[in-house]
Amino acid sequence: MPDLLTKIFYLRCVLLIGLSMAGAYALADNDKDKNKDIDKNNDKKAERIAPALKTLARSFKLDSSSEAQVILRKTRVHIDEQLMSHATSYVAVYINSDEAVRDYSQISVSFNSFYEDIELEFANVRTPDGKMDSIKADATQIQSPTDENFYHDRKELLFSLPNVRKGSIIEFQYRYTDTKKMVPDQWFDSFSFHWWEDRAAGQGSRADSIVASELQIIAPATINLISSDTSAYPITQKRSIKDAQQTVTWTGKNLAKIELQNSMQREHDYAPYLRVATTAKWNDVARWADQLIEPHLVSDAKLNALVADIKKTALTPEAKTKAVYRAIQEQVRYVFAHVGRGGYEPHDAAEILKNGYGDCKDQTVLAVMLLRELGIAADPALIVTRGRGVPDMRVPGISFDHMIVHIPAQNGLPEIWMDTTGETSLYPGFSVGIEGQPALVVNNKTQSISVLPSLPAREHFAELELVFDKFEGRDTQASFKINFGGLYEQRLRSMWKYSSERDKYFRELIGQIYNSAEVTELTASNADNMWQPFSLSGRFSFTNVWGGGKDPINYSFSITQLTNLFADLRNLHSVHDRKQIYVVDPGYSLRARIVFASPDSDHQLQLTTQGENIDNAYYTLTQSGKQEKNRYVINQDLTVKQVKVPLKDYGDFYQKTNELIESNDWSLSYIYNKTAAELIALENNGTSDVVSLIALTRLHIKNGDYAKSLATAQQAVNASPKKAEAYYVLGLAQGYNQLFTESDASFKQAEALGYKL
């Protein structure tokens, strides 16, 4: 996904902390020790779930080419009869590079403090010379993440390990303990077989190769555990029952390192994950969410008044839906403020309207309330946004991070997925961040996961119209207008609204289309209009680009001037470096109409290069050029198709992308043409004397315009039937128009009249 596109996936709502890709594990603890203090130094106080580190260190085969190897990743989960759980996780990592030293020196484990506690049981480092060093007292803390401005319950356990060096082995064990049930009567969770470690300085995550990874769930034998299919990976599963307790163990051996790369697939199948639940029915989740929301669909006088107001002017279902969207956009500011609420339970609809703020579930509840009051069926819908990828939804779970409104098709109204959280987003606020993502419509009847619709590539577009329209001295100017649709509309509108120095920023941004030009005027349209798409217009100023007068003026334009700004095709991994499937999703379209004007009528077009058409599995580029009076117009239409490129085809994709980037530019010149200038002068002087007509005929022939030469030669002969030269040029013109008999006769006449031939 291009950089600009990835930025678009920022969404306003983070519903639930849930399970992160780093493998955070939220489990309840009924029978565990109650020591809430983190034991920093003495691992003997905690039950060690792994063999001794010395044993582990001897048991694995060092891979000298790896930066780090996870020797063991082990988690043991205990579930009790009330479906509360506690989980102990152990990790041991061999550090084999300076990069790994940096990344593994500080470990972070996130958790939701509303539902669970966490404690670090021990953390040690075995130095290359075999000495053991334990975590220091001041090196551990629980902290709230500082990267978001939301008031929420997500926290992280952060600890730093001493003396981590190349050749060290680190080990740590921590315990999650459930303190509250999120979903009564059910238990859900997911598990990553890799250990996902944040890279230093916020440079993403890493998942090193694993020697052994194990998940063990111990639960009463009466509980039915549903788990996802891991047969695509080297994972084995065993189940045993002893003393009315079932033990299910999943074990993975020698799992390869996972390299995260940009433009990967959203599905989580690039790494082995496991989802486990006590139900196979999504209806159980839908009903749980419904019972959380329904009690908050309450009205008051203010809300009733708003409904009454809307009813006065909005008569159709469409008008009512739009009015609700408008009302929330205008009256409810987006704020996330749910400390101590766990993440899924909204405020009352009436309270939200009264307060004038709310997060995604608040706004959704209010919208659903208003819509239902207006007679329109609507439900909340839980969404997994693109930022979370697409988990395996075949096993139910609570991995949603957003809520929007689902309005089923009814009374002439098509199905609508409405998201009110984007400030002044184009109605109905359906953004690329949720496009094609899983959704759970929240009502008692819902049985399965829905998939949100995807817009076709043509609806995600940037469309440039550029007209060179002013020439002054050595300078020229061009007006431009850029229309946006889909993801570009959403992103550019958002950037316009939230950029601190937006004028400067946008001038620089748009200036990238022509690096040699300055954006001298810039205007945004519809930035605050939720019904019309955002667009930009302005002027480019090019200085000292031609000599003026009779000097030629040179123009060029390439589709890469758009792709460089609106896509990111130049930074692909080389074929050798690409390790993951490459995904373009959604597809998008970049279009341009460029009008190159002649500085005056004496300059004639010389087309130097023409852009090519391309059509392959990944791109369709259609280009055309047309000469019009005193100008040349090119049209470009590039569709970057929605594709999932398997690794085996990446070389082809890479090559085709390079071919696109390196395809021909359009380049043309308007060159002062003496013949053309004379021609125009002759044509414009309106004289019809034989001398002018003969000169005109000669000029037409010189320009290769033989049809015109025939007409003017005939006029010359008609104007002066005794003029030998008139017959001569007529003979030429006739000859070049394949009228050979007539040509011979005209030449004979010319000679007869004394023309020396």
Add this chain to the structure above:
Amino acid sequence: MTLFQQPSTTRGMLLNAALLMATLVLVGGCSQQPHTGTTTTAIISSNTTAEIAALEMQVQQTPNNAELHYKLGLAYIVHAEKNDSPRSRELAIKNFRKVLKLVPGNIATLKLLYNIYYEDIVAGNEKAFIKATNLFNQLPDEVQKDVNAPSLGVFLHRYMAQKKSGKKNLPELYGALLAALREQPTSDKAYIQLAKMYREESYYPLALATLKLGAEQISNSQELYEAIANTYEARAEASGCSYDKPTYIEDAIHFYQQAVPLAPTNAELHYALARLYLDQNRYQLALHEAGILVDLEPSAENIAFSAQNYSILGRAHTAQQLLERAKIQGLAASDSAYHEIYMNSGEWMKAALSFTDYLQAQQNISVYDAIKADIIGQQADIDFSKLTPQKKLVFNSEWEAAIYAFWTNKMTRSQLEQTAKNRCERTEYFFYSGYRDYRAGNITAARNNFSAALQQNTYRFIERPLARHFLTGLGTK
């Protein structure tokens, strides 16, 4: 007999052939090493595969090195030519394109790439036309002159395709050439080829006007002036007898003279001038031009040509000296110069011997050869009647048929007289009538007819020195 001494076939090369050769040169040109301006000359070894592998490795290490891409492109094009490999050709194009990305407008690369696409056009690849045109338009004017316009490639392709299929479509060829004129108005090639085609269809004024249009654009093209002169000559000949169109001869001389300063070492021009001056009876100038011709190109044929000129003018001694020199130079015994020079000087036995050599070398014989056989046979008292019937007799015109009919008594003298329409034909009518009178012993009539033949002033006709020879033999009245 030979109306005009014809230029040897190795002379006037057809422009078509020249263009084809140019194409071949262009193909070969792709494997040469023009300078990029950014690179030193690449040396492509015969082991192009190894060269390519080495260059590919270097390119991987420094992917933005234009010089390496250029060398690699050259290596691939050499490989493509050697192995007829479309893949190598594609890779050559890719590398040259890369050079142009790195060094936009690099002329050597533009030219190379253009030549590759031009070759594709000639081969009938329609898509190549736009690509070639794009590149052609990027070439500076002075470089454009070094290559053929894209539409010339189209012309060549159509020309060859028509030739292969046997389906002639002249408008299609004219169209391509007119397009080439538009693309490259300052190159003489399309003007010359178009005029040549018009000339072949006898559109002489149009051919001349086309060439003069070219001369208005290009004032320094020897080929253009030569083509104009050629066309005037052809136009004069097309009238049936160029001696009846002296102004065309004058025009031809004028344009050959225009061409000479532009190509002072071009022997062809002096050969033409020698012929034309002789036609005008400006024999001193003719001999001078023939002398320059021999100086520039002392070939056996050119020396023999000079010898024949002297022979026609009655300077038998010089003619025979030159003939000996031509013989030393390798003039074939079967060359017509031998017997014609001997005939002109009345050395009939020598003429008979060399005519025998000549006849034996001919597959077909003309009417004039048949008549020569009779005259030489009668004069040398040698019978060629066993030799000539073995050869196929070829008639090139109605006039030749009439001459032969008269010679074989199937047409009367007065019928032949009525058939003769111009000075050339009348020269022959008077000579052959005179010879018949001469053989019949009708001396006065023979003398009158030989004199009348001379009075036609068809200076390059062999009948003229023969008439003079027989007249001399008959003595004055």
